[in-house]
Amino acid sequence: MRDPNAADGPPRLRLNPILCDGVGYCAEIVPELIRLDDWGYPIVERRPLEDGRLQRLARRAVAQCPRVALALTAAEDTRGS
Amino acid sequence: MIEVLERSGLRGRGGGWFPAGRKWRAVSDHVEERPALVVVNASEGEPLSAKDRTLALHRPHLILDGAQVAAESVGAEGIVIYLSSPSRPLVRALHRSLRERRDAGVREVPVRVVRTAHRYVAGESSAVVRRLNGGPSKPGFAPPYPSERGVGGRPTLVHNAETIANTALVARFGDAWFRARGTAGAPGTALVTLSGSVRHPGVYEIDVGTPLVDAIGLAGGVAGATAGVLVGGYAGTWIAPAAVAHLRLTPDEVALGCGVLGVLGGHGCGLSESARIADYLARQSAGQCGPCVHGLRAIADAMLRIAASDANPGDLERVRRWALQVTGRGGCHHPDGAIHNVVSALEAFPDHLALHLRGMPCHGWADGALPPPPRSTPGWR
16 A cells, blocks of 8 residues: 555545445535535545645645545545545 | 456456455465455445446356455465345355355355445445454555455455456456456456436446447337436446436446436426535435535535525635545545535536526425435444
8 A cells, every 4th residue: 555645746535435424524624625415524635745735734624634545645546535 | 367367457346346366366365474364345335336236136146256266276275255234135145155155065164244324435445444453344554465464464355256256256257257258458248326316217238338328228218308317326427418318338438337327308407406415415425524525415415405595695706616626535546535526516417507506496406306315314333
């Protein structure tokens, strides 16, 4: 398995929907990348994050997820949702 | 043998039509670390499919031959035949065949038969791995993929039973022989299960690329006009009556899935069938992912109201919005399949839809043409 921190190139957000309980902190931290669906579960933008500010916010969303469902992965790693 | 299989162009018959050779290559690339495991997936969670159980019942040795070839080729030290209950005749047939091979003094890779609860998603390859690791037969989140780290951390080759049987034939007769039938993109034959309004429902073998109407003809045809066909199973595509005549059964033209052909005659209503199927698939969610749990339930409830000609204002618009919102957001493809079925029904049957939305009664809602979805059973093992 790839170490997400060893990513070369811009990272992107990746959600494990099995772990996610729809707590929703992520959408409050970075609404530019994450909005909630009709039931309060996050819809995550999959585009590579070039922008430094977005990267920082995304990193915070990852750190704040109580379910450890969010991760930053290498942009070219298109696996998962 | 891996090269022969790659040249044969065999693609997986479990539903995904993934190149079998590429799967073998991926597993054999990981065997340096640990010996691999071969899993023959005959769990057949698709309610309208009977091909794997039919094949295993009537040609068990072909499946066992293929499993042995696969095990030798990728470097596996064990084989598991994965079945869903109730499957007593199947278990008996397989054990009898295994005994016959032992009695004949053939030295082979050891085979184990494992059963699991009948669940729609239990045959998904990551669910197979979880079940064989002692857990529930619920899908897991990849990576790692089974070919990398599967059962007991070993590289695991999970193949549908029909695919495995085909590998036995490729090993015996060669890749050129295999390519002589089917299409260039998807060589070989495929087992299809015909159900619904055909005269003789059952399992038939066709060349990949056979016109849909010819396949229906094999099952004795339909009395009267065809009102639509569900191709590929519960996660499949509804074909509108006018499109039935032109469709060829290849995975490059339509999601052929596990080869299910559910045929509607006369008064059949694809919208009603789709609503019943969506309801079943919502109940078959593994309950792990929010979008699947809530989204499929909501979509199915709205579809059931539409099918009963009792829709709330906005139901159709909500179904369309939820379909876009939920697709691609499960840990596995279960919600995607259910939504694909619903969306294709809305597209294929606009006249029916208009009727239902006006509150007009529909024969097809009262009497289904397809066998009704089974009752959901509890348990995940």
